[in-house]
Amino acid sequence: xxxxxxxxxxxxxxxxxxxxxxxxxxxxxxxxxxxxxxxxxxxxxxxxxxxxxxxxxxxxxxxxxxxxxxxxxxxxxxxxxxxxxxxxxxxxxxxxxxxxxxxxxxxxxxxxxxxxxxxxxxxxxxxxxxxxxxxxxxxxxxxxxxxxxxxxxxxxxxxxxxxxxxxxxxxxxxxxxxxxxxxxxxxxxxxxxxxxxxxxxxxxxxxxxxxxxxxxxxxxxxxxxxxxxxxxxxxxxxxxxxxxxxxxxxxxxxxxxxxxxxxxxxxxxxxxxxxxxxxxxxxxxxxxxxxxxxxxxxxxxxxxxxx
Amino acid sequence: xxxxxxxxxxxxxxxxxxxxxxxxxxxxxxxxxxxxxxxxxxxxxxxxxxxxxxxxxxxxxxxxxxxxxxxxxxxxxxxxxxxxxxxxxxxxxxxxxxxxxxxxxxxxxxxxxxxxxxxxxxxxxxxxxxxxxxxxxxxxxxxxxxxxxxxxxxxxxxxxxxxxxxxxxxxxxxxxxxxxxxxxxxxxxxxxxxxxxxxxxxxxxxxxxxxxxxxxxxxxxxxxxxxxxxxxxxxxxxxxxxxxxxxxxxxxxxxxxxxxxxxxxxxxxxxxxxxxxxxxxxxxxxxxxxxxxxxxxxxxxxxxxxxxxxxxxxxxxxxxxxxxxxxxxxxxxxxxxxxxxxxxxxxxxxxxxxxxxxxxxxxxxxxxxxxxxxxxxxxxxxxxxxxxxxx
Numbered sequence: 071x072x073x074x075x076x077x078x079x080x081x082x083x084x085x086x087x088x089x090x091x092x093x094x095x096x097x098x099x100x101x102x103x104x105x106x107x108x109x110x111x112x113x114x115x116x117x118x119x120x121x122x123x124x125x126x127x128x129x130x131x132x133x134x135x136x137x138x139x140x141x142x143x144x145x146x147x148x149x150x151x152x153x154x155x156x157x158x159x160x161x162x163x164x165x166x167x168x169x170x171x172x173x174x175x176x177x178x179x180x181x182x183x184x185x186x187x188x189x190x191x192x193x194x195x196x197x198x199x200x201x202x203x204x205x206x207x208x209x210x211x212x213x214x215x216x217x218x219x220x221x222x223x224x225x226x227x228x229x230x231x232x233x234x235x236x237x238x239x240x241x242x243x244x245x246x247x248x249x250x251x252x253x254x255x256x257x258x259x260x261x262x263x264x265x266x267x268x269x270x271x272x273x274x275x276x277x278x279x280x281x282x283x284x285x286x287x288x289x290x291x292x293x294x295x296x297x298x299x300x301x302x303x304x305x306x307x308x309x310x311x312x313x314x315x316x317x318x319x320x321x322x323x324x325x326x327x328x329x330x331x332x333x334x335x336x337x338x339x340x341x342x343x344x345x346x347x348x349x350x351x352x353x354x355x356x357x358x359x360x361x362x363x364x365x366x367x368x369x370x371x372x373x374x375x376x377x
Numbered sequence: 378x379x380x381x382x383x384x385x386x387x388x389x390x391x392x393x394x395x396x397x398x399x400x401x402x403x404x405x406x407x408x409x410x411x412x413x414x415x416x417x418x419x420x421x422x423x424x425x426x427x428x429x430x431x432x433x434x435x436x437x438x439x440x441x442x443x444x445x446x447x448x449x450x451x452x453x454x455x456x457x458x459x460x461x462x463x464x465x466x467x468x469x470x471x472x473x474x475x476x477x478x479x480x481x482x483x484x485x486x487x488x489x490x491x492x493x494x495x496x497x498x499x500x501x502x503x504x505x506x507x508x509x510x511x512x513x514x515x516x517x518x519x520x521x522x523x524x525x526x527x528x529x530x531x532x533x534x535x536x537x538x539x540x541x542x543x544x545x546x547x548x549x550x551x552x553x554x555x556x557x558x559x560x561x562x563x564x565x566x567x568x569x570x571x572x573x574x575x576x577x578x579x580x581x582x583x584x585x586x587x588x589x590x591x592x593x594x595x596x597x598x599x600x601x602x603x604x605x606x607x608x609x610x611x612x613x614x615x616x617x618x619x620x621x622x623x624x625x626x627x628x629x630x631x632x633x634x635x636x637x638x639x640x641x642x643x644x645x646x647x648x649x650x651x652x653x654x655x656x657x658x659x660x661x662x663x664x665x666x667x668x669x670x671x672x673x674x675x676x677x678x679x680x681x682x683x684x685x686x687x688x689x690x691x692x693x694x695x696x697x698x699x700x701x702x703x704x705x706x707x708x709x710x711x712x713x714x715x716x717x718x719x720x721x722x723x724x725x726x727x728x729x730x731x732x733x734x735x736x737x738x739x740x741x742x743x744x745x746x747x748x749x750x751x752x753x754x755x756x757x758x759x760x761x762x763x764x765x766x767x768x
Binding site: 111 | 439468484588591592
């Protein structure tokens with residue numbers, strides 16, 4: 071894996087000057103992914119969403135690599151077309167380079183509206199890496215709930231109200247859905263752990279075939295915290311076991327980090343405005359439910375990893 | 378050059394044209410009545426008869442999305458669909474045109490749900506008429522074959538660079554066996570030439586961004602440029618059609634006039650109905666009735682001036698629409714033509730007829746009846762009626 075010094079020496083392919091919020095985690099995901107790709111030529115696509123709108127306001131672009139955006143739900147389908155063109159033109163000898171294909175999508179564009187296109191592309195086996203920057207809601211349109219939004223979170227379409235205390239449902243486990251596709255590489259990573267993410271991007275790109283990485287990406291606006299805490303909140307999500315770092319390589323599960331001592335979920339939740347309403351004593355049962363769910367998921371994951 | 382005479386259905390003819398174009402990428406999804414195009418093409422791929430990378434996508438939305446990615450990556454790209462499939466693509470149809478990607482698509486015209494129906498009308502492709510695609514109708518399998526080949530040249534022309542949709546009429550053309558003249562593979566290749574995009578995503582040494590967000594300061598200019606491209610394509614379609622005629626004997630224009638110049642009464646139609654109308658006109662002419670037909674081959678760009686000129690000396694014209702603009706005043710062909718005629722000093726009386734929805738048959742007797750009604754002055758000008766429906 072490239073060390074920090076090497077990464078720092080690589081020129082940015084996702085460049086500054088874009089319009090992301092201070093403390094935006096999505097731009098960190100894009101920048102680190104392209105740094106990890108290094109000198110390998112990549113073509114990038116991105117679903118409609120925060121990352122796309124902040125980075126490509128015409129006539130400017132933050133992407134110093136070939137980049138295409140077409141719509142919201144079809145990042146995987148769009149890149150599969152690019153990759154098919156590559157296969158065809160490379161076979162015919164008109165394109166000589168060894169090119170990799172990268173797709174980005176937020177949780178809305180990946181867990182929800184883009185799930186079909188993603189599943190189709192993965193089943194077809196395109197040589198592509200799909201990176202979901204999962205900030206757990208539709209942040210670009212103003213913080214609406216998605217199927218990645220965790221239970222209890224107050225969003226503009228699952229607001230905390232007099233009767234309903236935020237989102238009722240638990241989040242969908244997309245990483246497991248992707249693992250069930252039987253593709254060569256699936257992983258979870260997080261903003262705030264550059265070495266874990268860099269390693270995974272490098273591995274996914276080197277492996278060939280379809281690969282998927284879900285990156286938990288704290289969003290200062292949607293989660294409600296001071297911008298300097300982005301990386302910290304990412305790490306805390308790992309330390310509470312809310313977001314385990316693991317990978318599924320050729321079907322084999324591997325945990326990449328085990329907290330010395332699992333921190334209670336409240337430590338992560340109560341630094342965020344979206345969960346603030348749950349501090350009320352009458353909502354303790356919700357916190358308990360969430361903790362139970364985290365512990366159960368962790369146990370299941372550990373079982374898979376010990377197989 | 379020796380043409381090869383074959384018996385082909387419309388779908389087979391379109392698939393054959395695609396094979397001879399030999400695109401770099403085809404991304405498609407099956408749907409009745411266009412499934413065969415995808416099926417036959419898949420067999421060409423499986424048998425190694427084409428160099429194409431075939432992407433069997435999981436939906437039409439992804440079909441057009443993959444075509445967009447592929448075409449932006451510099452690959453000559455084709456697809457085919459129909460009806461609900463085209464409707465599912467709708468979002469991406471606009472994006473393909475807006476990104477100025479010369480994708481060529483076969484659309485087998487079929488009614489839109491509900492009620493669900495698999496038979497021909499033009500509501501699917503007419504629903505895309507404002508999307509920015511060049512939109513070509515076919516009277517028969519021969520035209521479908523010829524237009525698919527020409528479409529590549531039109532789409533990729535440097536003054537156009539827009540996607541092109543070539544349509545046939547579901548089942549009527551798609552599944553009807555006809556005798557068609559086909560060209561040797563090499564002739565097709567010579568005619569279409571090499572695809573040479575201005576820039577493409579796989580040119581990794583020259584990175585660029587396609588699909589950037591345009592706000593109030595640039596969006597309008599980009600859309601306006603697309604209008605220019607559509608207007609430019611009027612000339613290009615005629616040039617390509619004329620060159621095709623010079624090389625292969627059958628030339629193509631934007632419209633076709635059949636017994637129209639001295640006609641007293643005329644109908645305007647698109648697609649397979651034109652073939653039926655021609656037979657009726659021959660019979661009526663033999664009886665001394667001066668009947669004529671204006672066939673519109675190219676609906677987008679709309680050949681406004683040519684149509685106004687072609688109709689200026691006719692007394693009464695019936696415009697046949699195989700789709701409706703529900704809640705509007707007449708179907709899309711009627712409203713376009715009425716608008717085209719408004720500026721003419723000399724213009725015919727005009728009435729609209731919506732017919733054939735969901736594959737409802739239009740027969741020779743109905744067309745003859747229409748001509749006779751026109752002649753007898755029984756058709757009320759500036760009216761819209763429904764032909765062949767139980768009211």
